[in-house]
Amino acid sequence: MQINFKAIAFSSIAFCATAAFAANQARVDVPFNFTAEGQSYPAGSYEVALDASQNMVTMASKTDATKHISWNVGPADAANTPAVIKFDHVGADYALKTIQVGEHVTPVLDKNVQQSVSATTSISGQ
Secondary structure (H helix, E strand, O other), X not given: OOOOHHHHHHHHHHHXXXXXXXXXXXXXXXXXXXEEOOEEEOOEEEEEEEEOOOOEEEEEEOOOOOOEEEXXXXXXXXXXXXXXXXXXXXXXXXXXXXEEEOOEEOOOOOHHHHHHEEEEXXXXXX
């Protein structure tokens, strides 16, 4: 029996690339409407993806392709889940505060609402 080392090496590389890609994305279910950078976003399921080579994170609605947002990210302590999305509760509304994927996090996104924040809510992605 001959072992084809090229086939084994190729399948190992493909598996590692798939695992690395999966580690850089997550699904987050947001149970409420929210705002980000002055735009309104509906409650629903969002795909969060990190492009580490560009230091960018994108959060996109799974049901409405026009509802997506992207920001630069910086280093952070590793999260316990693939993604952590934080919202500030402002009166009856929610404002997107930060998005963290692994060891990358956005800066605080809702700088204009800091004085009226009554609570912060975190949602973990899978």
